[in-house]
Amino acid sequence: MRVTWLRIITGLLLLAVVAVAVVPLLVLLDLAGGGGGYGLCPDGLGGCEVRYTAWLELAAGLVVVIFALIALLRLTMRMIRREERRQEVASLMERFSGRE
Numbered sequence: 001m002r003v004t005w006l007r008i009i010t011g012l013l014l015l016a017v018v019a020v021a022v023v024p025l026l027v028l029l030d031l032a033g034g035g036g037g038y039g040l041c042p043d044g045l046g047g048c049e050v051r052y053t054a055w056l057e058l059a060a061g062l063v064v065v066i067f068a069l070i071a072l073l074r075l076t077m078r079m080i081r082r083e084e085r086r087q088e089v090a091s092l093m094e095r096f097s098g099r100e
Helices: 002-032 054-097
Strands: none
Touching: 002 054
16 A cells, blocks of 8 residues: 555656656747746846846756655655565565465
8 A cells, every 4th residue: 555655656756847847848938929938027028137147046946846856756766666675575474474
């Protein structure tokens, strides 16, 4: 039962990584369509007076979030492997204890 929950968490973490990675594409698509880039350029691309480092702040934030999600994903995968090994050992112990 625990492995199932860990696999669900793994799937959610993968979806979160993909969602965060798609943010820059969505911002560019919104700007190309005449939008404000979800707050990056409130008056549209023509009247955009963004600070020189705005792109760097956005990129750094996205990288930090993606790395944190990947670290959580890796930890979850390690927990799944450990739990599966524990279940396998318990199954073998049960099988061999029944033969005596």
